Amino acid sequence: xxxxxxxxxxxxxxxxxxxxxxxxxxxxxxxxxxxxxxxxxxxxxxxxxxxxxxxxxxxxxxxxxxxxxxxxxxxxxxxxxxxxxxxxxxxxxxxxxxxxxxxxxxxxxxxxxxxxxxxxxxxxxxxxxxxxxxxxxxxxxxxxxxxxxxxxxxxxxxxxxxxxxxxxxxxxxxxxxxxxxxxxxxxxxxxxxxxxxxxxxxxxxxxxxx
Numbered sequence: 361x362x363x364x365x366x367x368x369x370x371x372x373x374x375x376x377x378x379x380x381x382x383x384x385x386x387x388x389x390x391x392x393x394x395x396x397x398x399x400x401x402x403x404x405x406x407x408x409x410x411x412x413x414x415x416x417x418x419x420x421x422x423x424x425x426x427x428x429x430x431x432x433x434x435x436x437x438x439x440x441x442x443x444x445x446x447x448x449x450x451x452x453x454x455x456x457x458x459x460x461x462x463x464x465x466x467x468x469x470x471x472x473x474x475x476x477x478x479x480x481x482x483x484x485x486x487x488x489x490x491x492x493x494x495x496x497x498x499x500x501x502x503x504x505x506x507x508x509x510x511x512x513x514x515x516x517x518x519x520x521x522x523x524x525x526x527x528x529x530x531x532x533x534x535x536x537x538x539x540x541x542x543x544x545x546x547x548x549x550x551x552x553x554x555x556x557x558x559x560x561x562x563x564x565x566x567x568x569x570x
Contacts, residue, residue, distance in 0.1 A: 362378065362381060362383075364376070364377060366433060369411070370440045373409060374408075375409075376409055379404045379431055380404050394459070397459070403423065404423075404424040406493070420488060422491070434453070434454055434505055434506060439519070448486065451483070451484040452482070452550075454505050456478070479503055480499055480501070505527070506542070507523065509521065521549060522550065523545055524545060524546045524547075525544075541568055542566060543566055544560040544561050544567075
């Protein structure tokens with residue numbers, strides 16, 4: 361079964377991620393394989409569900425090219441805009457194309473980090489007028505997740521800043537390196553299109569999801 365861990369909203373839509381990220385609970389329990397498995401060769405798409413919809417037929421689907429297939433745990437925000445007369449939904453997400461993070465029940469934090477590449481912040485633009493989409497990587501080579509934005513802008517207006525928890529092994533303890541802990545956070549400016557502030561936790565301090 362596909363897992364939808366998070367989704368985003370705008371003034372008029374709920375953004376539905378129908379991505380090839382699947383729950384394989386029996387594999388995790390009995391065979392020490394990942395609970396969650398990603399197969400980017402399977403179909404991936406995003407849907408825009410009108411918030412006043414009365415039927416699933418009203419969903420506007422955007423099918424991704426196979427090369428753009430990905431998984432995603434969390435979204436930062438989404439909003440609607442009109443550019444050159446075209447209606448567009450802009451979505452910020454942490455996406456990944458590989459996933460080999462195991463769910464080890466004996467660990468204090470069960471997400472055991474072993475991935476080859478990080479999940480990075482992407483801007484995904486869904487063009488309602490043309491039916492096309494685009495994806496741009498905003499912070500290359502920096503693993504991020506668990507976003508925060510000004511709550512006054514959630515789903516309604518374009519937010520300027522995105523606060524992103526960062527992860528990497530350079531300042532973490534051995535145990536933290538082997539799990540899903542964060543070593544700091546970035547402040548990303550969507551207007552300037554760059555990171556404007558970085559905070560790193562000192563020594564072997566680290567942050568978690570809660």
